[in-house]
Amino acid sequence: xxxxxxxxxxxxxxxxxxxxxxxxxxxxxxxxxxxxxxxxxxxxxxxxxxxxxxxxxxxxxxxxxxxxxxxxxxxxxxxxxxxxxxxxxxxxxxxxxxxxxxxxxxxxxxxxxxxxxxxxxxxxxxxxxxxxxxxxxxxxxxxxxxxxxxxxxxxxxxxxxxxxxxxxxxxxxxxxxxxxxxxxxxxxxxxxxxxxxxxxxxxxxxxxxxxxxxxxxxxxxxxxxxxxxxxxxxxxxxxxxxxxxxxxxxxxxxxxxxxxxxxxxxxxxxxxxxxxxxxxxxxxxxxxxxxxxxxxxxxxxxxxxxxxxxxxxxxxxxxxxxxxxxxxxxxxxxxxxxxxxxxxxxxxxxxxxxxxxxxxxxxxxxxxxxxxxxxxxxxxxxxxxxxxxxxxxxxxxxxxxxxxxxxxxxxxxxxxxxxxxxxxxxxxxxxxxxxxxxxxxxxxxxxx
Numbered sequence: 001x002x003x004x005x006x007x008x009x010x011x012x013x014x015x016x017x018x019x020x021x022x023x024x025x026x027x028x029x030x031x032x033x034x035x036x037x038x039x040x041x042x043x044x045x046x047x048x049x050x051x052x053x054x055x056x057x058x059x060x061x062x063x064x065x066x067x068x069x070x071x072x073x074x075x076x077x078x079x080x081x082x083x084x085x086x087x088x089x090x091x092x093x094x095x096x097x098x099x100x101x102x103x104x105x106x107x108x109x110x111x112x113x114x115x116x117x118x119x120x121x122x123x124x125x126x127x128x129x130x131x132x133x134x135x136x137x138x139x140x141x142x143x144x145x146x147x148x149x150x151x152x153x154x155x156x157x158x159x160x161x162x163x164x165x166x167x168x169x170x171x172x173x174x175x176x177x178x179x180x181x182x183x184x185x186x187x188x189x190x191x192x193x194x195x196x197x198x199x200x201x202x203x204x205x206x207x208x209x210x211x212x213x214x215x216x217x218x219x220x221x222x223x224x225x226x227x228x229x230x231x232x233x234x235x236x237x238x239x240x241x242x243x244x245x246x247x248x249x250x251x252x253x254x255x256x257x258x259x260x261x262x263x264x265x266x267x268x269x270x271x272x273x274x275x276x277x278x279x280x281x282x283x284x285x286x287x288x289x290x291x292x293x294x295x296x297x298x299x300x301x302x303x304x305x306x307x308x309x310x311x312x313x314x315x316x317x318x319x320x321x322x323x324x325x326x327x328x329x330x331x332x333x334x335x336x337x338x339x340x341x342x343x344x345x346x347x348x349x350x351x352x353x354x355x356x357x358x359x360x361x362x363x364x365x366x367x368x369x370x371x372x373x374x375x376x377x378x379x380x381x382x383x384x385x386x387x388x389x390x391x392x393x394x395x396x397x398x399x400x401x402x403x404x405x406x407x408x409x410x411x412x413x414x415x416x417x418x419x420x421x422x423x424x425x426x427x428x429x430x431x432x433x434x435x436x437x438x439x440x441x442x443x444x445x446x447x448x
Contacts, residue, residue, distance in 0.1 A: 036151035036448025047122035049133035054110035056263035059343040066344035070351035081331040085380040112142035137161030137210035144173040151448025155350040162213035165394035167436030171445040180214040184221030186399040186421035197226035202254035207234040242269040255283040267302035300414035307404035367445040391430035
């Protein structure tokens with residue numbers, strides 16, 4: 001059995017089907033311009049695939065809020081938000097290419113197989129032209145691969161693993177969110193200033209692609225300072241009770257605990273580490289410290305006072321004062337009565353970037369949209385000048401280093417911006433060893 005796909009130039013090619021039992025959507029092959037789910041009516045449909053249940057559900061539900069807001073702005077509803085601030089001025093609030101934007105949603109449950117099935121249904125049954133979503137890099141990598149096979153653009157939302165635009169990069173996939181390497185490069189100098197260069201670190205790490213690459217990145221950055229990595233212990237996603245993993249830290253000789261956990265897992269592991277009295281201990285003549293390299297406003301709110309004084313990194317934060325951030329925070333706040341999380345920001349921005357690329361390309365054909373995104377430079381979307389690098393489809397921009405506030409004014413005022421790390425400090429070569437080296441390749445774009 002074979003499938004048909006098109007290279008960027010529209011040359012018909014054949015290849016074996018990958019992925020067990022994957023049945024690709026039917027397309028018309030009489031014309032080289034045909035592509036998967038080419039819209040024919042007055043509307044175009046997007047697919048938003050996020051965890052609505054499971055350990056990352058809080059982030060997923062905030063992504064859905066932002067996706068809905070983005071669609072409203074694209075269709076001319078509300079105040080327009082970042083349509084008014086983004087440097088590209090192609091979007092006019094009249095849909096995309098004259099078509100009203102509609103959307104369908106799915107629940108990934110933070111499980112790769114469930115996420116693939118959900119995305120496949122969106123493509124086959126609902127006829128979406130684009131899939132976005134995330135909150136788990138394992139899910140993002142799986143869905144990105146499916147979209148590559150099916151000839152659909154995947155606009156990755158919340159995914160932080162190096163692998164998403166590293167060894168698992170795909171020509172049909174694009175990521176706005178930053179990655180684990182960038183977190184390490186941004187936070188290490190801050191940790192050096194705060195805690196010195198003679199520290200012994202114990203890592204608890206989520207046992208999947210994101211946890212693995214974050215631990216590798218943070219260990220490399222801190223070891224470059226002079227820190228010693230005492231141990232790295234893998235933990236299952238959704239464990240709930242992390243006490244059996246935290247207890248050994250006490251007698252390990254480590255004076256820093258690094259939690260490579262996210263979502264509800266981070267809330268639980270951090271809270272339990274504090275309950276064990278780790279932050280009250282003196283080890284090696286130093287105050288014991290806890291670090292959460294990647295966190296969000298939602299996680300900080302869930303952790304409450306336990307987040308106070310804890311360093312981490314973020315892709316974006318609602319407290320930034322640029323026009324794009326202010327426009328988005330205003331729109332989101334008026335609709336939902338709360339500030340948006342970083343997860344929401346990424347979901348919103350990726351939706352607008354896809355719509356903008358389609359408008360600039362003048363088509364919903366995936367490979368032409370991909371070409372419009374590759375090397376695209378833009379601003380006005382909340383974190384300064386940004387580039388979609390052509391070689392790996394990774395966005396490059398400044399990175400935020402955050403710290404839990406000692407005296408928060410309310411449940412949304414839990415974090416403070418310690419540093420806006422300049423983009424140049426977190427950049428790396430496309431063939432960096434942590435990202436698959438010279439053998440990593442996007443492959444060919446697939447139109448379906």
